[in-house]
Amino acid sequence: MRIRNKAFVISSIMCFCLVVFSFIGCGATEGNDGTGTSTLESESAEGVATDGGSTLNIYCWNTEFEERMTDYYPGYTDNGDGTGKIGNVKVVWTIVPSNDYQPALDEALLLNMTRSADERVDLFLLEADYILKYVDSDYTLDVVGNLGISESELADQYQYTKTIATSQEGKLKGVSWQATPGLFGYRRSIAIDVLGTDDPVVVQNELSDWNGFDHVADLANKKGYHMLSGPVETFRVFSNNVTQTWVDDPSSVSPKIQVDSKLIEWADMCKKYTENGWIGDNEQWTDGWNFDQSAEGKVFGFFMSTWGINFTLVGNAGEEGFGDWAVCEGPAAWYWGGTWISGARGTDNKELVVDIMRKLTCDKDNMVKMSGETQDYTNTVSGMETLAASDYKSDFLSGQNHIKLFSQAAPKIDMSKVGPYDHGLNEVFQKQMGDYIGGKCDKQTAINNFLKNAVVKYPELTYDPITVQ
Known part of the structure; x- marks a missing residue:
């Protein structure tokens, strides 16, 4: 059982932002509502995630997710200038080098509810090494409770990818398209x-x-x-x-x-x-x-x-x-690494965030296609078992089906x-x-x-x- 200190988590996100201390009251912290639970988790979905936004802001540290969106999210168009488009919504990518990513993300999340709707972070990515810092904060949305993705939709994902993204209160705060044995x-x-x-x-x-x-x-x-x-x-x-x-x-x-x-x-x-x-x-x-x-x-x-x-x-x-x-x-x-998609408190593109999560982490056919074309090991147990039992071969590995070995290793994580x-x-x-x-x-x-x-x-x-x- 993982034991985490929520005070440690919140302070980790906010300590470097003391210069903007006056904004902290805008973010939820444990006990703000007098119940001992976070304000975010006690608020309705409408209070923390809305729809109708014209800009989807995504924070990440490299272009991998942008490439996955381009190739495997239906309807995404790359504008060729660091932005994209999904229907009438403009997609803005904020890509910060890995060493500077957390401080930049922390500041953005801290101020998210004070910004205009189209300037707010809607979706951001997290790595295994520091995911708990955000999972146990009030800046990440509950995938099930706030965003409405059902447990049955998530059932085919490897359990460890959900365990590490689950808060102390039992709320799933992120989903991943990959497993990384x-x-x-x-x-x-x-x-x-x-x-x-x-x-x-x-x-x-x-x-x-x-x-x-x-x-x-x-x-x-x-x-x-x-x-x-x-x-x-x-x-x-x-x-x-x-x-x-x-x-x-x-x-x-x-x-x-x-x-x-x-x-x-x-x-x-x-x-x-x-x-x-x-x-x-x-x-x-x-x-x-x-x-x-x-x-x-x-x-x-x-x-x-x-x-x-x-x-x-x-x-x-x-x-x-x-x-x-x-x-x-x-x-x-x-295991090593992995990338999780989290919804940001304050997003005004709730349904789009949900649809991205569904298409990239819950759609078995789409994920198997991703594995076949990129050799990435995707987060679908049944899909990877199917590839493991198939005649799938890696040319780089001289014809070896490495998916079979990964599928045997993943449940051991x-x-x-x-x-x-x-x-x-x-x-x-x-x-x-x-x-x-x-x-x-x-x-x-x-x-x-x-x-x-x-x-x-x-x-x-x-x-x-x-x-x-």
Whole structure:
């Protein structure tokens, strides 16, 4: 069960906006109506979402959703100037780079009810790493209660995509067109050189647990390859399998940090791989990491989720590497990312927001078409099971039906240990443990530094000393 601190959520959204503090009274906060529930959730749908608007304002951090709207939302027209059109409604895209997205969105949502109707945010996108901050706020609309999408319409979506978007009060605050289970992608040519085969079944047998993964890493090293490009890319494979949340009880007066043993295992694994020369030192998204995925790269494989194949590997592999890839489950079930669509309190395009959600996240035929054309793994259980059992093949993966593997991995995703501090504490932990992995300090020093920096980032947190072996 996820426990979240609503005060933490609201303050996270509004703290940087103190310069506009006078507007906070326009937004709902817990207890404003004297009932202990948010004003938004106690108001009628008419009070928070209306119709008749002439402009649909959408906030996001890249063009992926715009592309999905262009290709898979019936009636959407791209005007070619950063705007679009649906019938008589103009669609305005506000695309803010990822690092600046949350502050820009926070300010827009904070002021939404004070702006003219056509200037208000109507719909915005959220990532898994920070979705809880908005789910537990009064700036997101209840998909069922406020927008009127029925439970039966949502029944075919993977449960974890709904769990993470559900507030403490049990309100679904966002829907996703994709599910993002992770697999291990590997170079076929390198697997043949190291293992004598590129057969995904045989490779999976070799990599089915971390002992086997270590063995293959050693074999790859002897052939002149790295098993992995860098330490951080393995983090989610461990953090997705923790047995406790980062913070014991975020709703308490003095919430306490707890470090799960899986996170220590991650650091020790990366330390061992670094000392043995089994891993590179590239950060994700850097030139070195991208190069390692090219035909000239010397890395056995990468942990990639659904979108990692079509958005990352395909581009980095290039023409020479096209067809030289395959995927297997790897040593553990995990996931990475995902994008959720949320309706904004104050929208004057309620029915259009609802229709977009329905067409892109509830329409099985439309979503299966999307998967077939983009290789994206869409959020329809029955649709993906149909593709998994079909003769669907990926040319990039040399004829492999990776949808079958994803459909087996997706039900294993567990969001029960997700909490509001995950994004920030993950970053601090990776940075401080990186010094231990890289040999700049011992493990105990790295843990101590993590705890000290964690409470600097989140002063409301506390901790007991942690001794590691």
